[in-house]
Amino acid sequence: MPGGRRWRGRGQGRPCAHRISRFVEPCLLLLLHQGDSHGYDLVERIENLGLGQEVVDSSVAYRYLREMEERGFVTSTWETEGSGPPRRVYQLTAEGDRYLAWWIAGLRETRTVLDRFLEAYDEHMKLEGHFIPSVERTIDVDYRITG
Numbered sequence: 001m002p003g004g005r006r007w008r009g010r011g012q013g014r015p016c017a018h019r020i021s022r023f024v025e026p027c028l029l030l031l032l033h034q035g036d037s038h039g040y041d042l043v044e045r046i047e048n049l050g051l052g053q054e055v056v057d058s059s060v061a062y063r064y065l066r067e068m069e070e071r072g073f074v075t076s077t078w079e080t081e082g083s084g085p086p087r088r089v090y091q092l093t094a095e096g097d098r099y100l101a102w103w104i105a106g107l108r109e110t111r112t113v114l115d116r117f118l119e120a121y122d123e124h125m126k127l128e129g130h131f132i133p134s135v136e137r138t139i140d141v142d143y144r145i146t147g
Contacts, residue, residue: 075091
């Protein structure tokens with residue numbers, strides 16, 4: 001399987017954490033679409049989108065912000081007002097807005113495919129009389145994504 005992920009038996013191994021790490025990018029874009037923000041604030045607010053700090057290491061968020069700035073999707077300026085050290089404030093660019101729309105279109109397509117797959121699986125399992133486990137019962141591993 002891509003990324004070296006292997007099935008290791010019931011309750012062992014990590015579920016698709018490497019796949020969820022790509023989801024950090026559209027989450028950051030959406031948060032910046034809602035308004036300019038500091039990196040630390042973005043990391044805290046990402047929890048509202050389903051990726052808490054226990055899932056996304058702050059270094060991952062900062063890496064994505066740097067990469068998106070290099071690609072022209074976000075810009076940053078230094079905020080030097082107030083007490084404390086200067087902090088970067090990130091802003092979404094027009095190109096970043098288009099990139100977010102591209103992400104959303106892809107995510108909607110993926111959701112459709114996943115819904116069809118899961119419906120087919122559930123239907124098959126019901127017809128066969130199999131128990132369909134819930135995610136909460138089968139996944140109890142550390143999802144931390146680190147840079």
